[in-house]
Amino acid sequence: MTTVIVFDEAYLRHEQSPDHPERRERLSYTFDQLREDGIFDHPSFRHVFPVEATQEQVARVHLPEYISFLKEASTRGGFIDFDTVVPRGLLPLALLAAGGAIRAALSVLRGDGENAFALVRPPGHHARAGTGAGFCYLNNMAIAVREIQQQGIRRVMILDWDAHHGDGTQSIFYGDSSVLFTSIHQRPLYPGSGDTSEIGEGDGMGYTVNMPVPPGTGDGSYHYLFDTIIAPLAREFAPDFIAISAGQDVHFTDPLAGLAVTARGYAELVRKARQLAGEVCGGRLVAVLEGGYSVEGGLPYTNLGIAAALAGLDLENIREPEVFADWLLKAQDPSAHQRVCRMADTLRETLAPYWECFSF
Amino acid sequence: MLVGMDVGGTNTDLAVVEDGISSLKVPNTRGIADVLHHVRGPGRLAVSTSTPLNHLLTRRDWKVTSLLIPGPGLRWPGGVKGAVNHCGDIVEEVDREEVTSFLASHPADALAVIGKFSVRNPALEQKVAEYARGFYPDERICLSHPLAVLGFPARVATTRLNASLKEEVFRITKLVESERNTFLFFRGDAGLSPPGDVIRNPSVLTNSSAAAVGLGVSYLTGLRDCLVIDVGGTTTDLVPLESGMPIPEVLVHEGTRTATHVVRAHSLPFGGDSVIRDGLMPWREGNALAFGGSGPTLTDALNRTGFEIGDYHASSGLDRRLAEQVVDEYCRKVAEAVQGFDSPRIAGCGYLAPFLVPEIAREAGRQFSIPPHAECANAIGVAVSRVSLTLVAHFDGVRGRSVVNGEVRRMERMGDEDELVESCRQEVRRQALEAGAHPRDLDEIRVLTCSSYDVVRGAFRRSRITDIVVQVAPGITVEAR
Ligand SMILES: [Zn+2]
Numbered sequence: 001m002t003t004v005i006v007f008d009e010a011y012l013r014h015e016q017s018p019d020h021p022e023r024r025e026r027l028s029y030t031f032d033q034l035r036e037d038g039i040f041d042h043p044s045f046r047h048v049f050p051v052e053a054t055q056e057q058v059a060r061v062h063l064p065e066y067i068s069f070l071k072e073a074s075t076r077g078g079f080i081d082f083d084t085v086v087p088r089g090l091l092p093l094a095l096l097a098a099g100g101a102i103r104a105a106l107s108v109l110r111g112d113g114e115n116a117f118a119l120v121r122p123p124g125h126h127a128r129a130g131t132g133a134g135f136c137y138l139n140n141m142a143i144a145v146r147e148i149q150q151q152g153i154r155r156v157m158i159l160d161w162d163a164h165h166g167d168g169t170q171s172i173f174y175g176d177s178s179v180l181f182t183s184i185h186q187r188p189l190y191p192g193s194g195d196t197s198e199i200g201e202g203d204g205m206g207y208t209v210n211m212p213v214p215p216g217t218g219d220g221s222y223h224y225l226f227d228t229i230i231a232p233l234a235r236e237f238a239p240d241f242i243a244i245s246a247g248q249d250v251h252f253t254d255p256l257a258g259l260a261v262t263a264r265g266y267a268e269l270v271r272k273a274r275q276l277a278g279e280v281c282g283g284r285l286v287a288v289l290e291g292g293y294s295v296e297g298g299l300p301y302t303n304l305g306i307a308a309a310l311a312g313l314d315l316e317n318i319r320e321p322e323v324f325a326d327w328l329l330k331a332q333d334p335s336a337h338q339r340v341c342r343m344a345d346t347l348r349e350t351l352a353p354y355w356e357c358f359s360f
Numbered sequence: 361m362l363v364g365m366d367v368g369g370t371n372t373d374l375a376v377v378e379d380g381i382s383s384l385k386v387p388n389t390r391g392i393a394d395v396l397h398h399v400r401g402p403g404r405l406a407v408s409t410s411t412p413l414n415h416l417l418t419r420r421d422w423k424v425t426s427l428l429i430p431g432p433g434l435r436w437p438g439g440v441k442g443a444v445n446h447c448g449d450i451v452e453e454v455d456r457e458e459v460t461s462f463l464a465s466h467p468a469d470a471l472a473v474i475g476k477f478s479v480r481n482p483a484l485e486q487k488v489a490e491y492a493r494g495f496y497p498d499e500r501i502c503l504s505h506p507l508a509v510l511g512f513p514a515r516v517a518t519t520r521l522n523a524s525l526k527e528e529v530f531r532i533t534k535l536v537e538s539e540r541n542t543f544l545f546f547r548g549d550a551g552l553s554p555p556g557d558v559i560r561n562p563s564v565l566t567n568s569s570a571a572a573v574g575l576g577v578s579y580l581t582g583l584r585d586c587l588v589i590d591v592g593g594t595t596t597d598l599v600p601l602e603s604g605m606p607i608p609e610v611l612v613h614e615g616t617r618t619a620t621h622v623v624r625a626h627s628l629p630f631g632g633d634s635v636i637r638d639g640l641m642p643w644r645e646g647n648a649l650a651f652g653g654s655g656p657t658l659t660d661a662l663n664r665t666g667f668e669i670g671d672y673h674a675s676s677g678l679d680r681r682l683a684e685q686v687v688d689e690y691c692r693k694v695a696e697a698v699q700g701f702d703s704p705r706i707a708g709c710g711y712l713a714p715f716l717v718p719e720i721a722r723e724a725g726r727q728f729s730i731p732p733h734a735e736c737a738n739a740i741g742v743a744v745s746r747v748s749l750t751l752v753a754h755f756d757g758v759r760g761r762s763v764v765n766g767e768v769r770r771m772e773r774m775g776d777e778d779e780l781v782e783s784c785r786q787e788v789r790r791q792a793l794e795a796g797a798h799p800r801d802l803d804e805i806r807v808l809t810c811s812s813y814d815v816v817r818g819a820f821r822r823s824r825i826t827d828i829v830v831q832v833a834p835g836i837t838v839e840a841r
Contacts, residue, residue, distance in 0.1 A: 012813065024813040028825070032446040036477055037433045038513035041617050263432075300446055301432055314435040321432055321443050321451035 002046045003311040004113035005039060006104045007031070011121045014093040016085050021256060021293045022135040027121055033300035034307065044311040046113055050100035050120070052092060053143055057102060060146040061139055061172060063130045070094070070137060080132045094137040097122055101144035101288045105243070108284050109148055115274065115285040115310045117246075119303065123290040125166035125245050126191065134164065134191060141245050141288050142172045145179060148241060153284075154178060157239035159230060159273060160185070161222075161266075162247020162290040163257035165194030165210070169245065175204040180237045184225055186250075186257050187212035196347045199354070206354025209233065211347060213340050215258030216333020219265030221340040222250075226272055229344060232357035234280050241284045242277045244270070248292030248302045252331035253324060256293045260331040263298070267305030267318045274310060285310070297324055361403030362840060364546070364743025366572055367392065367411055367532075370593055370633075374398060375739035377840055383736035392532075396539040404796060407536060408546035408568045408742045412528040424523045425468035426516060427492075429454060429475035429484050433512075440488075447756060447825075448480030448763060459488055463495045470500040470523040474516045478505040479766050480754060499527040505766035506560040507619045508752035517616035518563050525562035533559060544747065544796060548622030549608045550575045551748025551834030554795040563620040566611055569738060570625035574599040574606030576741025577707045579836055580731035587703035587726075589694065589717055590738070591710035593633040594644045596694055598626040600701050605835065626697055630690055632659040632712045636678065640686045649674040661686045662715050669715065691716060695723035705729070709737035746837035747797035750808075751788040751830050755780055757823030758815045774823055777812055784830045792832050800838045806831045 012024045012031070034040065040047045058067060070091055072078070078086035097120040104116035124141055126134035145156050158173075160166035160183040170193070173179040177200075185194050200208040211225050234242070248254070250261040270287065277285035287306055292299050297320060305318040320328075348358040362377040367388070372395045374384040386395045399405065416422070430436040431443030431452065440462055442454035463471070471492055478485045482505035489501050502523040504515040533555045536543050544552040548567035558564060573590040577583070578601055588599040588606075599606050606623035629642035636656045647653035649660045650670035660675035664683035698706065698720065706728040708717030713734050721728035733740060755762045757774030764787070775783065785805045792802055809829040815822050 009811075012811070018814040019816045021816075023816065025815055028813045029446045032510060033433070035510040036446070036512050038511055041511065041514065296445070296447065304433055308434060317430065317433060317435040319432045321445060323451045 001114035002044055003307065004046050004048050004104060004107040004116035005034075005307060006048050006050050006100045006116060006118040006120070008049050008096065008100070010093065010096055011100070011119065014087075014090065014122050016087050022122060022291070025295045026293065026299060027119065029295055029300045030119065030303040033304050037304055039304070039307055044313060045307065048103060048107055048112070050096055050103045050118070052095035053098035053102055053138070057143055057147050058095070058098060058138060060150070061129060061142045066130045084132050084135055084137070086137070090137065094122060097124065098138045098140045098143045101140040102147050104286045104288065105144040105148045105241070106151070108286055109151060109153065114283050115277070116287070117307055117310055118286065118288045120289050123247070125160060125162060125169045125247070125290050126164070127168045128171045133168065135291070136168060139168050139172060141243060142169055144286070144288065145243060149178065153240045155180070155237065155239045156241045156243060157234055157237055158182065158243050158245060160245035160247070160290075161250060161269070162245055163249035163254065163259055164190055164247065164291060165212075166245055167191045167193045170194070170198070170208055173204065174200055174208060175202040177203045177207050180207050180209070180233065180239065182209040182211070182230055182233065184211040184213060184222065186215060186217070186259055189257060196343060196350055199350060206351060209347070209351065212343060213259070214333065214336045216260055216331065216336040217340060218252075218260035218332050218336070219262055219268070221337045222261055222265060222269055223272070224337070224340065225344060226269055229347065231272070231276055233355060234276050236355055236357050239281050241281055241286075242273060244273060244285070244287040245290045246287040246306055247290035248298055249294075251292065251294050251298030251302055252328045253294040253297035253320070254292065256291070258331070260328065260333070262328065263301035263305045263320055264315060264318045266302050267309040267315045270306050270309035271315060274312065297327070361401070362743040362837070363399045363403050363405045364739040364741065365395065365405065365407045366569065366738040366742055367407065367409040368569065368592070369410065369414055373736050373739035375736050375743045376403070377740060377743045381733050381740060383733065383739060385736070392535050393539055396536070405540050405543040406546050406552055406742045406745060407543055408572045408738070409532060409565065410569050411532065412525045412562060412565060415528045416524050422470070422524055423468040424470045424472055424520050425466045426472045426474060426520055427459070427462060427488060428516065429478075429488065430512070431476045433476060442475065442484045444475060444477040444481045444484055446477060446480065447759065448477065448761070448768070450481065450483060454484050454487055456491055459491045460494075463492055470502070470526070471496050472502050472504075472516070472519040472523040474504040474512065474519050476512045478503070479508055479510060480763055481768060482766055499530045502526055508765045509619050511619055514617050514619040517613045518561070518618040518620055521563045521613045521618065522561060525565070526559060529559055529562040529565065542796065546572060546742045546745055548611070549834055550606055550623060550741070550745060552745050553747070553749070561620070563611060563613070563618060564622070566620070567622040567625055570597050570599045570627070571606055571623040572738040572741035573597065573709050574601055574623055574741065575745055575836065576737030576739070577601070577709055577731065578604045579740060579744045579840065580733055580737060581707050581729060583705065583707055585703055586705040586707045587698060587701045588707050588709060589698075589713070589720065591708065591712040591716055592631045594629070594631045596628045596631055598697055598701065600624060600703050626700065628694060628697055630658065630693065632657060634658045636661060636682065636686055640689055649677065658686060658690060659712065662712070667715050669712075687719075691719045691723050694720045698724040698726065707731065709734040711735045744836050744840035746801045746835055747792050747795045748832050748834040749788050749792050749795070751784055751791070753784050753828045755826045755828070757825065777810060777826060780826050781807055781810055781828055781830070784828045788830050788832060797832070798837055798839050801835075802832060806833055
């Protein structure tokens with residue numbers, strides 16, 4: 001079986017401004033690293049090109065007024081917030097990113113690959129039904145989830161591992177019990193939401209799970225949360241599909257966040273997610289790139305690690321060059337893990353009424 | 361005057377293209393030096409040779425050791441410490457002791473050294489090569505950075521192949537150079553290269569015989585789309601032409617895609633010298649009876665069906681019915697292979713083409729033609745080819761350096777994209793002229809890649825990185841038109 005890589009050089013084209021953190025350079029080195037490691041010729045991978053998401057697919061998630069605004073702004077230029085302007089010509093590129101997430105999810109559904117990784121830009125998890133935010137315009141992940149639900153998948157579990165809270169995705173599925181949204185994110189950090197007490201509303205009560213972690217949190221704590229929160233939830237929720245919002249600003253070299261995850265640690269998380277998907281949903285797993293702004297020290301190695309883990313390859317040599325060793329020491333906070341454990345206790349208590357795995 | 365020379369397994373074909381075409385076939389037993397005596401005088405000499413590959417095939421016990429510098433990434437067993445990153449920075453050093461103890465414990469006939477991202481900075485590969493000189497002569501050490509393109513696994517496969525070919529290519533180069541001051545090698549993608557480039561990357565010689573007949577037939581017939589069938593002594597090669605050129609594809613070695621492109625060709629293990637037992641055998645033992653051999657071959661079978669090739673009386677010992685059966689069998693096999701190609705027309709070449717291609721075409725239901733000089737289309741193809749070069753350049757404005765075909769240079773100032781493309785065009789032009797290209801062959805220099813992005817550090821745009829690939833494509837030189 002193969003891992004589908006969805007990538008198009010057009011993803012290198014979008015740019016709000018040349019010095020914006022979410023810029024072309026973000027994926028250029030990753031693309032070099034994947035090409036040099038031979039991913040596009042490797043028998044375990046299949047390279048697939050995206051097509052633009054359709055109006056209908058986007059309209060399942062976003063409001064008509066917002067779509068009209070994007071269309072309009074995309075011809076003249078527009079403004080959403082100080083981090084998120086609409087450059088001219090944005091819409092086709094944003095549609096191609098959403099289309100990439102869809103393409104990845106559908107190739108898994110159709111059996112073109114065991115799982116898939118969509119290396120898309122611009123990212124999507126801060127985009128809500130009615131507005132973009134935080135470098136995001138269309139919620140790629142939510143659009144892909146609604147598409148596969150349209151095709152017959154009922155329950156989807158989202159693992160949002162971006163350093164920032166996936167507030168857009170959370171708001172879209174907040175009242176929906178068919179989508180279990182889980183997020184590990186740094187706090188305090190933009191956008192500020194994502195407290196353990198935010199657990200959904202109406203039918204969706206208990207189907208939003210937030211794991212805020214302090215700066216300096218590293219691999220060990222992430223794996224602890226995976227093993228003690230994410231995996232038990234997955235077994236009980238029994239999703240038909242698992243989708244990772246694969247933000248990589250958790251990397252210890254990231255300039256916009258303060259976490260301490262390594263490329264290897266991230267890859268091992270994805271390896272566990274692959275195992276979990278094999279256990280609960282026939283292996284159906286897709287990863288969609290979100291943030292990640294350490295263009296040289298983080299992204300090339302983490303993206304390669306994610307691809308390798310999805311394909312079930314040996315991860316022993318997934319690492320940063322040795323020159324980053326000191327950087328990692330400075331990024332780690334040894335006291336963070338204790339706080340993560342306390343947060344997890346609180347979370348389990350809050351969720352106990354909704355999930356048997358957390359009831360005493 | 362254009363001189364083409366195709367050194368085959370048993371014979372060397374020579375063609376001189378001037379106002380007309382003249383050709384000559386010389387048995388290899390007389391040696392390359394002797395052949396070269398036939399082409400004294402001025403004119404450009406181009407040489408195609410399949411001997412390095414034949415050589416490789418006959419020495420099965422030859423061993424190539426790969427020394428890898430894989431750095432971070434997918435796991436590659438058998439690597440040593442050291443890493444270059446995507447930008448060409450050395451982020452981990454190689455350890456001399458580790459390298460020498462690796463070499464001491466992995467004895468072999470030749471060494472392939474491949475470092476990840478060496479095409480962005482070859483320093484670590486070069487350092488390892490220096491340490492390896494105590495273990496191997498230069499002709500048996502191959503490095504991967506001259507391949508210039510990203511794709512570590514493909515460079516591993518290519519460099520391994522190169523390590524097994526380099527010494528033989530080096531030997532042939534010295535041999536030809538002792539007779540002629542300058543010459544060019546004919547590559548498997550139908551272009552010409554100076555010998556230095558080919559010694560750095562001998563894999564480009566693969567399939568050169570097929571490329572030669574393809575280009576030769578294109579020149580002789582003017583056909584744009586057709587399937588060339590070259591009936592040789594030991595093999596029959598099918599080479600499709602599209603827009604008047606053979607079609608390049610990725611060369612596969614040891615089951616892995618290489619970084620080299622050679623023309624598409626399908627080879628059947630049967631030809632005029634194929635041995636006849638109770639049927640046609642896929643090997644050669646010597647010449648046909650009609651050419652002084654000791655056993656009957658396909659050529660003798662043709663004589664028994666009514667042709668008069670060579671000393672045709674000598675073929676009379678072969679049973680006539682068996683002869684007919686063998687010729688039928690051969691034509692059927694080739695016609696079957698023809699069905700794998702959708703070219704509307706067949707063009708035959710090789711000495712036996714007039715006797716076999718009409719029947720193959722009938723069997724396959726295709727139209728055919730056999731151009732004049734079909735018997736030496738290969739050497740003509742070599743003669744009429746042109747110098748073709750590819751320049752792969754990576755400009756890094758932040759680090760103030762560029763890497764051109766694997767070689768690092770200092771860069772005083774980063775121009776804009778147009779300036780950089782222009783400088784690449786000029787450089788490829790200069791290199792091609794230096795290699796002996798005709799100026800009018802350089803009217804069209806293709807830009808295959810041109811992409812840039814800004815590099816930002818802190819909150820400031822520091823500079824840009826630009827990748828450019830330009831090429832003088834293979835083709836027929838204006839001198840031959
Ligand atoms: Zn983020």
